[in-house]
Amino acid sequence: MTDWSWLVPLPVVLPLSAAGLALALYRRPRLQRIVSLATLTIVAIVSAALLVLADAGPVVVEVGDWAAPVGISLVADRLSALMLTVSSVVILCVLVYSLAQGREDGEQFAPISIFHPTYLVLSAGVANAFLSGDLFNIYVGFEILLAASYVLITLSGTTERIRAGTIYVVVAILSSVLFLVAIAAVYAAVGTVNLAQLAIRLPEVDPGVRLVLQTMLLLAFGIKAAVFPLSSWLPDSYPTAPAPVTAVFAGLLTKVGVYAIIRTQSLLFPGGRLDDILLWVALATMVVGILGAVAQDDVKRLLSFTLVSHIGYMVFGIALGSTEGWTAAVYYVAHHITVQTALFLVVGLVERFGGTTSLDRLGGLAKMTPVLAILFFVPAMNLGGIPPFSGFLGKVGLLEAGVQLGTPLGYTLVVGSVVTSLLTLYALIKAWNKAFWQSPPEELPANRVPSMMVAPTAALVVFSLALTVFAGPLYAYTERAALALKERDPYVTAVLPDGARGEGESQRAAEENAEDATDDAEADG
Template sequence: MTDWTWLVPLPVVVPLSAAGLALALYRRPTIQRIVSVAALTIVVIVSAALLVLADDGPLVVDVGDWAAPVGINLIVDRLAALMLTVSATVTLCVLLYSLAQGQEDDEESAPISIFHPTYLVLTAGVANAFLSGDLFNIYVGFEILLAASFVLLTLGGTRERIRAGTIYVVMALLSSVLFLVALAATYAATGTVNLAQLAIRLPEIDPGVRLLLQVLLVLAFAIKAAVFPLSAWLPDSYPTAPAPVTAVFAGLLTKVGVYAIIRTQTLLFPEGRLDDVLMWAALATMVVAILGAVAQDDIKRLLSFTLVSHIGYMVFGIALSTDAGWTAAIYYVAHHITVQTALFLVVGLVERVGGSTSLTKLGGLARLAPVLAILFFVPAMNLAGIPPMSGFLGKLGLLEAGVQVGTPLAYVLVVGSVVTSLLTLYALVKAWNKAFWQVPEVERPPTRLPFGMVGPAAALIVFGLGLTVAAGPLYAYTERAAAALAERTPYVEAVLPDGKRGKGVSVDVTEQAASDAEHGDDEPEPEAAGVAPADEAAPAGTGAGG
């Protein structure tokens, strides 16, 4: 049987290597572009291959051949593979769009030598966060994202972009500090930051300490995911950047935070002690942000508020702590990455044709560019959840999961989800009507849409529709991903096979999760977790990076 584990590091290694090469070729912009496109094309192909391979079980690579838990490991399971594939497709399309935009604008003086290496580093950071098998390496991935995203956000050096970049960096640094504190506390309490080993050791520690660790991690990831009330920074930060940068930020960066919440909540804290808090946060995120979207008269800010609002749907699915909830949340993440990115790319075309993103200044674009009207309308309706599109299927799955749980709070979230969906439809229809149908203040001549920019945007829209056409197999895949998250044992066994877990340690983590749920906040007996008493457990200093 062929060993395909050599593919696992490539989504990180290829963009990082290409970034170095692109930086060395800063005097040859044409070759720089070729290197960037080739690197991301390879990542898309590798990610698609991993999507198929991971369906047979997790693939694990020990970096530097240092076995976990001492070394750092990269692991691809169904969840990571799906996130990798969708994110790689999105980043490639955005890169092609940005290249076409630069060519149309004849930006010979643009900082291309900076953009390409930085964009490739950003791609590597996203992949590293999805693949990391320990908390510290996830932290490294987030820091890579922070450094690269600040450069991209402030390209051009305008006053508005520097101001927005400052807000973004302050919030990102706050999240990073919280994450670092959580890392230190986790290592002090358990002696490791390896996710698989944490799944075994966390049930051993005091329930109060375990809850504190959970709160710190959730807060750190909630800032990155823009969960209310930690989301006020996003609508002020994203709209000022160039269209390609805004698109990739909107599609990917918040979803890395959502992914981290999914991974830690399911693997490390399956007892769900913060589920009610997360459900209230999900409701507030959906409702408050969509009300903000309705009040906007700038299409970029409107979409930024809808971005925050729909993070609430994903948190809702996570907080249900059921296979059905996790299934719908994973599917919705894949849908939202694609559709939100496509919408921001289309808005870049709207700004090019209409000369503004202000809905009070736009108008008549349906006559000037009928293709553009279609390009905006299709993903807008998908985001609003019009049947039978993927947005509707994802929301329907979340509503069904909420009804299955059947608690009063779950029903409140179901109602809130429906109201948010209706308000999303209202906000997007209002934007479409003002931009494409209302009489413009100034008549403009018909404008040619650059094919190089239309093509990538249209490709993402088609990809989003493909999530609808392939909804059956894709939803079945996310169901299997959710089932594996609930079971946890396959992940732990893949990272820590026999002989690597320490004396007396088993991996019956599913049984432990049931025991935690049954006993509530009572400290579980070590034997119930399949773990030897403390004096027989593995030494505390064997954590990754220790």
């Protein structure tokens, strides 16, 4: 059987290598574009290949040939491969959009010599965070993408962007320090940061200590994921950045935090001691976020608040702690990455055409530019949860999982989810009515929108529709991913074969297997 493990590090290694090459070619912007486009296209293809390979079991590579738990493991299982594939497609589409915008605006959007290396580094950081098999390397992935995001969010150096970037930097540093302290505490408690080994050793730690470690990690990831009440920084930071940067930030960066919550909650803390608290947090995130969206008169800020709100849906699924909840949550993450990015790209086109994103100054766009009207309407209805779109399917899965929980809190979350979905639809219809349907209060500039900016936006909208067309196979894939998360053993065994677990851990694994065999025998009897 062919060993395809060499594919696993490519989504990290290729962009980092290409970033160095792009920086060396700072005087050759045309070659920089070719390098960036070729690299991210290859990364998208490799990610799709890993998506197929991971369905047969986790694909693991030991960096530097140092076996786990001593060395660094990169692991492509169903969850990480799916996140990597969706993010690679999104990053590639946003790059094409930014190339077209850069061609139109020259260096007004961003100095090309800075943008391309930084964007490639961002891609490598996202991939590293998804593929990492130990806590500290997840931290490294976060820091790589955050260092790149510091540069991207302040491109062109306007006062407003510097101010927003400062807020973003302060919040990011705070979460990173908290994450680093949590890693130190985890290592002090169990003597390792390898995720597979932590899954074996953490159950032996004092329950109080384990609860403190879980809380610290959730706080760090909650800030990065913009979970309420740790989300107030996001609506002030994202809307000020250039359209491609805002789009990739909104679609991806918060989802890396959500991914980290899914990974640690399922693998390291499967007992669910904080699940009820997470359910309340999910409810508050949904309701507060969407109330903020309803109150906005700027479409960028409106979408930023809906982004916060819909993080609550993902936390809802995670906190349910069931296979059904995790299945729906993973599917919803994939859906939301695509739809939210597409909406921000469309809003970038609207701003270019009409010269503003203020709903009080826009109007009549459906008549003036029907293509933009369609490109906004489709993902907006998808985000609002209108059937048969993927947003509806993901929400139905979450609602079913909430009903299966069968507790008053579960039913409260179901009601909160429905109300949030209705308010999301109301906010987006309001935006559609003001920007596209009503007559504008004053004449709009009606600037030309380059077709090469429309094309990747349309491609991303089509990709979001594909999540609906192929919802059956995709949902089945996310269900298998959730089952593997629930079992934990496939991940642990792939990273730590019996010989690498240590004598005591191998003995415990053998005892657990013996107990399972006894239980099965008694059940058969």
